[in-house]
Amino acid sequence: MNRFSRRNTSLRSLIRTFSWLTTAVVVFVVGIASVVRVQNALSSSQQARTIAVSEMGNQLAQHQQDTDQFAAQINDRASNLANLMQYFSQSPANYAEYAIDDSLRGNQYWYWPREAQNMMIQKDQITRIVLTMAASKKVFVATRDDKMGRLYTKYTLANALVATSPLTNPYTSIGVGTLRMTYDPSIVTAQLRRLHDTAAMQLLVFDNDGKQLWHYQGAGVGSASQQAVQKTVAATSSDDLARTLKPRYFVQVGNVSTGGYRVFAVVARAAVYAQIGQNIALYALLGGLVLAILLTLLRLIFRRYQHALTVMVGEMQVVGAGHLQERVTIPARNEDLQILAKGTNKMLDDINGYIYEIYQLKIDQQDAHMKALQAQINPHFLYNTLEYIRMAALDADQPELAEVVFSFASLMRNNTDQSPVTTLGDELGFIEKYVYLYQMRYPDRLAYQIQLAPALAELRIPKFTLQPIVENYFAHGVDFHRRDNVIEVKAHPVGDQQVIIQVLNNGRSLGPERVTQVNATITAQPLEQPQSIGLQNVFARLRHFFGPGATMRLANRPGGGVMTTILLPRQKGVAQRDESRDHR
Missing domain, CATH: 3.30.565.10 (Histidine kinase-like ATPase, C-terminal domain)
Structure with missing residues (x-):
């Protein structure tokens, strides 16, 4: 009784020790996971803002380059600027005649609506081409639906990705107009949505004069946060915007050398911290659940483990003594011992099955040997009998009957031949004999x-x-x-x-x-x-x-x-x- 009591006390102490160790390990793992998650979340948010600013900057630089190249094509010759003035001052019919007459005077044929159309066809990201001339109050606008464009008395651009380039007289270096080209933001928007951690991000784009051109909001940005950022933008210059937003937002600023654009990536600190808090709470909940399960399983396993293992060892000793018909008792609750017991019983079943299969295989081999001897005797006897019948038909002057017997004997010989491969000629010869027997049965x-x-x-x-x-x-x-x-x-x-x-x-x-x-x-x-x-x-x-x-x-x-x-x-x-x- 004393020995049982000591063993019971030792088992409880062992369970208590393992429980404390398990609790410490789970708490340590949850703590490490939480710290790593905080660092990863902050780093991931920073990386997402950096990538977003870089992607936006690359797109703006490319848009500005395309706009500057188109403006350079217009500025290439003074005659192009003169041609534009004619377009702004004349009717479409008179301008068309002017462009033709100008080409007849030796200048290259240049028709402004067609130039605008070609540019929009070449660059499918362009949504509008807006051209103003210093000497005219009209505004030329070409869109995706009206690629050749038309003149308007007034036109306003709002919240659009606009690239601006001046038109300058190549001889006097005096500005004569301004070219503006707006671009489809869907490509940038799609790229931003594919990035990780951009759901709570807002992206602001300003031109060289500090005017806001575009504002992007991620799917997780609420209207209150959007309005708060816009209110700050309205009350603050772009130079002080980052300093003003930083107490409540993570801000990443990027300057685009081509075109002088500035890009602001803004993420609310509260949104990032809320996400981090949710993750830590989830880790703590999972850790507590895992700890409860581990402690419960630990107590259940140790309670029955020793008894079940003792029974299994005794039964396996009986099997080891040569009693292969015996089986190990499967424990009711110890899963690992269940696997061990089932595997042992399956092994014993397989051993008995192998013994039976080896014995049955010997019987099948003997039976197959007898059948092979019979197959060698019976077809040979059948061929000799059919040949005797064919010779008797020939002696009785019955050539057709002899041919039928010969064809049937050939079919039988082919069917009993064990070769798996033949030639196409032999196969068709066999088919011919097969059909010939039907033809003899049903003549005409x-x-x-x-x-x-x-x-x-x-x-x-x-x-x-x-x-x-x-x-x-x-x-x-x-x-x-x-x-x-x-x-x-x-x-x-x-x-x-x-x-x-x-x-x-x-x-x-x-x-x-x-x-x-x-x-x-x-x-x-x-x-x-x-x-x-x-x-x-x-x-x-x-x-x-x-x-x-x-x-x-x-x-x-x-x-x-x-x-x-x-x-x-x-x-x-x-x-x-x-x-x-x-x-x-």
Whole structure:
């Protein structure tokens, strides 16, 4: 009793020690995970702002470069600026005549609406082209819907990605106008949405004069936060905007050298801290749940573990003494011991099964040996008997009967031959004898034709490739009440690489759904070892012998009947010839 008490006390102490260690480990892991999550969240937010500013800056630089290049094309010649003044001062018809007359005077033909149209076609990101001239109060505007544009008396751009470039007289260096091109922000918006940690981000773009051009809000930005940022922008210059926003927001500023743009990436600190707090709370909840489960399982396992293990060891000692029929008791609650007990019992079942299989295999081998001896004796006796009948028919002056006996004996010899491969010529010879027996049975009701290109006579194919197809005709398609039953077998090369074999008959046709079903069945993967040499088995053996290049399909003939087409890759070394021979 004292020993049991000490053992019980030791077990409780061990459980208590393991409980404290487990609690310490879980708390430590949750603490480390929380610290790492805070650092990762801040770093990820910083990285997202940096990438967003960089991506936006690259897009703005590219837009400004495209705008400057188009302005440079306009500034290239003074005649272009003069041409523009004519466009702003004349009617469209008069301007068109002016452009033509100007080209006749030796200048290059230059038609401003067409130039604007070409630019919008070349750069599909451009949404508007806005052109103003210092000497005119009108504004030219081209859009995606009106690429050649028109003149307006007043036009205002608001909250758009605008790139501006001046038009300067190349001789006087005096500014004569301004070119503005707006760009589709959807590309930048899509890029921002694909980035991680941009849901709570706002992106502000300012031009060189400090005017706000564009404001982007992530999916997680509320209207209150958006309005607060806009209110700060309205009351603060772009130079002081970052300093004003930083107490409540994480701010990343980027300056774009091309065009003088400034980009602000703004994320509310409260949103970042709230996300961090949610993650820490989740970690703490998971840690507490895991700790509770571990402590509970620890107590349950130690309570029954020792007893269950003692029982299992005793039963395994009995099995080890040679009593293979015994089995280990499976514990009720110890999962690891359940796995061990089930594995031991399965091993014992397998050992007994292997013993039985080895014994049964010896019996099956003896039976197979006896059947092989019988197969060697019985066919040989049958061939001798058929040959005796054929010779007797010849002696009785019955050549047709002798031919029938000879054909039947040949069929029997071919069927009992264990060789898995034959030649196309031998296969067709076997088919001819098979059909000949039906023709002798039903004279004047069946005709047949076999065509074989001599170059394919030695083509090696799996045995019984064509016989099941011909047999299907006599089993399902032929009608011996008719006198015009016909079956044809044709084999000829297709080019240098392929061979086509066709089996055609004029018997019963199949419905369209049945043809589709049969073709699907032929090419389907058999779920088990086939028990007959049907069409599915024929196709499987062709694929195994020739590879994936072998195909087989059924179709209805236009005049009635069924046609089976087999396409095979041609073996190397078989000469190609055009002659064929007929067997009737």
